[in-house]
Amino acid sequence: MTRPGIDYEAVFQAVPGAMALLTTDLVYADANEAFLQMSGRTRDQVVGRYLFDVFPDNPTDPSATGMRNLQASLMRVAAAGERDAMALQRYDVEYPDRPGEWEKRYWSPVNAPVFGPDGQVALLLHRVEEVTELIRARGGRNGGDRARVLEAELYTRARELQEVNERLRRAHAREREVALTLQAAMLPVPRALGNHRAAVRYRPAVGALNVCGDWYDLAELPGDRIAVAVGDVVGHGLPAACVMGQLRSALSAAVRVADGPAAALEALGLYARDVDGAESTTAVQAVIDCHNHTLAYSSAGHPPPALLHADGTVEFLDRATDPPLDARPEDVPRPQAETAFAEGATLVLYTDGLVERRHEDIDTGLRRLADCLTRHGRADAETLADALLAELLPPGGNTDDTALVVIRL
Structure with missing residues (x-):
């Protein structure tokens, strides 16, 4: 956010610590004066150039892996959108005016994501602390021998950290795959609902573990009625997938016997108290009466469903919203509202991944949704x-998973 009276470019340049900004393609977008002085490079030698073109690893020393380690860290940050503090690294830095001559340097880096308006990682912030003199000072009188010992220890620790990070990456990838498979098995298979057509979609988060907490459910009820729900469990991975399965099944059963969507959510809230990891789950339940052309709904802290009327107007169903599951200690009846629709209307239920973006008010996302429905409403x-x-999710995928249900009424 830009605030009047603050020159953030000047602040960046004045920071006493060495800092650089890189694109997700590992091209230097900017560097402050402290970074340029520490690295012995000019702005023209850094900005706009690829990481390894500016600071290649020493080709004559196989143990010089600092830049490769940095590359791996930056790529992890770009993929996961999470900060990464690296172990102490040895970098062999080539003298800019003496090609082929290298100086051993020791840096302590921290890398962090900078998010754009769409919630995606736009830049990578690389902060470096120079510790070369500290390493040399610890060498004392026997500086050469002790420095070599410290260097060997440093190299060993860096390799160990790389191996640990790689094992964690593989473990996370396996957990993500298992969680997605489990979720796919628990979500209902799309099918026709009487004379009405429903489309369902699930899109997992890209490059992150915060997947498998979203669900949808559809069911035919007696009296020419249709029950439709979506929900979002706080958490990620296998634990969230397991909680999601329990809550989806419980709500699907409750709505078949409860007197309306509010009563179904009340029953789900009581059940959620005995399910570890279910707290703060959001959900919305709607019951469509196809004979009377009415729609009853209730929301437990969930983004409002969108009803696209036959005349092209969009109504957000936000008149029966209550806190998420298990958010208050006492039992309070949940609100329920009802609205009418004409034949040809379309109901859209979704989870927050469709409309929410970091550093953006949710109303902006709701306006995008309404505009898209208006333009494509006849489809x-x-x-x-x-x-x-296609229009509402970022081109590279979202950092949160998304469930979506579209029903033509």
Whole structure:
């Protein structure tokens, strides 16, 4: 956020610590004066150039892996959107005016993501502390021998850290795959609901572990009625997938016997108290009466469903919103509201990944959703679902998973 009276470019340049900004393609976008002085490079030698073109690893020393380690760290930050503090690294830095001559340097780096308006990682902030003199000072009188010992220890620790990070990466990838498989097995298979067509979509988060907490559910009820719900469990990976499965099944059963969506969510809230990891789950339940052309709904802290009327107007169903599950100690009846619709209307339920972005008010995302529905409202359910995902999710994928249900009424 830009605030009047603060020159953030000047602040960046004045920071006493060495800092640089890189693109997700590892090209230097900017560097402050402290970074340029520490590295012995000019701005023209750094900005706009690829990481390894500016600071290649020493080709004559196989143990010089600092830049390769840095590359791996930056790529992890770009993929996961999470800060990464690296172990102490040895860098062999080539003298800019003496090609082929290298100086051993020791740096302590921290890398962090900088997010853009769409919630995606836009830049990588690379902060470095120079510790070369500290390493040399610890060598004392026998500086050469002790420095070599410290260097060997440093190299060993860096390799160990690399191996640990790689094992964690593989473990996370396996957990993500298992969680996605489990979730796919627990979500209902799309099918026709009487004379109505429903399209369902699930898109996992890209490059992160915060997947598998979202669900959807559809069911035919007696009296020419349709129950539809979406929900979002706080958490990620296998634990979230397991909680999601329990809550989805519980709500699907409750809505079949409860007197309306509010009563179904009340029953789900009581059940959630005995499920570890279910606290703060959000959900919305709607029951569509196809004969009377009415729609009853209740929300437990979830983004409002969107009802696209036959005349092209969009109504957000936000008149029956209550806190998420298990958010208050006492039992309080949940609100329920009802609205009418005409034949040809479309109901859209979704999880927050479709409309929420970091550093952006949710109303902005809701306006994007309404605009997209207005422009594509005449399309069939499947085409409309695809259009919503294509226009509302970031091109490279979202950092949160997304569930979506579209029903033509």
